[in-house]
Amino acid sequence: MRFQEAKRIEKLPPYLFARIEKLIEEKKAQGVDVISLGIGDPDTPTPQHIIKRAQEELENPANHQYPSSAGMLSYRQAVADWYDRRFGVQLDPESEVVSLIGSKEGIAHIAWCYVDPGDVVLVPDPGYPVYGQGTILAGGEPYYLPLKAENGFLPDLSAVPEDIARRAKMLFINYPNNPTGAIATKEFFAGVVDFARKHEILVCHDAAYSEIAFDGYRPPSFLETPGAKEVGIEFHSVSKTYNMTGWRIGWAVGNSGAVQALGRLKTNIDSGVFQAVQHAAITALSGPQDNVKELCEMYRERRDLVVDTLNNLGWNLVKPKATFYIWVPVPPGYTSTSFAEEVLDKTGVVITPGIGYGQEGEGYFRISLTIPKERLAEAMSRMKENLGPFFEK
Ligand SMILES: *Cc1c(COP(=O)(O)O)cnc(C)c1O
Numbered sequence: 001m002r003f004q005e006a007k008r009i010e011k012l013p014p015y016l017f018a019r020i021e022k023l024i025e026e027k028k029a030q031g032v033d034v035i036s037l038g039i040g041d042p043d044t045p046t047p048q049h050i051i052k053r054a055q056e057e058l059e060n061p062a063n064h065q066y067p068s069s070a071g072m073l074s075y076r077q078a079v080a081d082w083y084d085r086r087f088g089v090q091l092d093p094e095s096e097v098v099s100l101i102g103s104k105e106g107i108a109h110i111a112w113c114y115v116d117p118g119d120v121v122l123v124p125d126p127g128y129p130v131y132g133q134g135t136i137l138a139g140g141e142p143y144y145l146p147l148k149a150e151n152g153f154l155p156d157l158s159a160v161p162e163d164i165a166r167r168a169k170m171l172f173i174n175y176p177n178n179p180t181g182a183i184a185t186k187e188f189f190a191g192v193v194d195f196a197r198k199h200e201i202l203v204c205h206d207a208a209y210s211e212i213a214f215d216g217y218r219p220p221s222f223l224e225t226p227g228a229k230e231v232g233i234e235f236h237s238v239s240k241t242y243n244m245t246g247w248r249i250g251w252a253v254g255n256s257g258a259v260q261a262l263g264r265l266k267t268n269i270d271s272g273v274f275q276a277v278q279h280a281a282i283t284a285l286s287g288p289q290d291n292v293k294e295l296c297e298m299y300r301e302r303r304d305l306v307v308d309t310l311n312n313l314g315w316n317l318v319k320p321k322a323t324f325y326i327w328v329p330v331p332p333g334y335t336s337t338s339f340a341e342e343v344l345d346k347t348g349v350v351i352t353p354g355i356g357y358g359q360e361g362e363g364y365f366r367i368s369l370t371i372p373k374e375r376l377a378e379a380m381s382r383m384k385e386n387l388g389p390f391f392e393k
Pocket of ligand 1: 103104105206208239240249
């Protein structure tokens with residue numbers, strides 16, 4: 001029996017990487033040692049002191065029962081304290097913090113709180129696919145905001161047509177940015193607050209990479225912006241900061257109405273995060289932070305290796321100040337897919353075609369730095385030896 005799928009499922013965009021995955025399988029079958037630079041998932045383990053705390057909490061029967069959907073107050077307090085220490089942002093743990101099963105879960109669900117069928121959501125392109133997909137699943141219509149190199153990969157809000165702005169209920173932004181590695185200025189955030197106030201739009205800022213930054217740069221929280229709490233919420237998690245992507249715990253903070261609406265929705269869908277995991281996250285946020293520094297230093301070294309290699313091949317890339325991604329224009333004469341296929345064919349290295357992040361991602365590819373240094377070095381030396389020349393001297 002094959003059941004008729006709901007329209008909201010049919011409307012989800014088709015999977016774009018089927019062809020390249022087939023090519024990867026072919027290469028592997030030929031005995032090629034394929035190196036993937038495609039996946040954005042930390043390769044080093046969760047710090048020991050966090051694991052230890054979870055192990056202890058596993059033994060406590062109090063943690064074996066249903067957690068509260070919003071998260072333990074001690075967890076929400078730890079998030080609020082971290083925001084105060086890190087950003088100077090004050091949050092009320094009871095009304096302005098809610099736990100999430102990873103920030104992806106909240107990003108996907110927030111549209112259910114504010115979007116009725118026919119409503120518009122402003123979504124960055126290229127961008128994390130969940131912003132658009134969550135909108136579609138709630139019956140809304142994504143309106144894509146192009147992120148252009150000439151604007152520093154920040155959306156031009158003044159270019160949003162008046163009728164679209166009027167229909168828009170939410171705006172997603174994400175800085176430091178996946179996939180472009182771009183960062184936001186405080187002026188940009190201030191402009192977002194003005195725009196959101198004027199059009200009564202809920203701003204949803206995804207701050208997943210706020211702690212992965214280099215060269216002395218400290219990314220701000222959107223909530224540092226004057227007036228931000230009136231118009232916005234921020235999604236974040238321990239995933240990228242503490243190598244905890246598999247643990248599934250995050251939070252939404254900011255505007256109390258929006259935080260509580262999301263919490264209310266979630267009590268009807270899930271039963272929160274395993275308390276042993278909440279305890280581990282408390283330890284991550286309030287314990288020693290040396291690991292974060294070491295992590296950034298490790299990614300910085302990898303970033304330098306990749307950017308220097310590509311620049312030697314003729315690119316003219318500026319080193320990104322944050323995230324573990326390098327966003328690179330494809331050479332003349334290629335599409336993002338044809339270039340990824342050529343790189344795979346000639347070197348056995350997998351890069352992600354930019355089209356996977358939206359129409360505006362066409363013309364780019366993404367390299368992820370979440371792969372051990374020796375493997376990354378091997379990938380770079382293969383590229384150096386087997387690719388190009390792509391650019392005229
Ligand atoms: C990795 C990532 C997240 C974090 O997802 P979690 O569900 O918290 O693990 C959120 N947004 C973006 C853009 C990401 O790349």
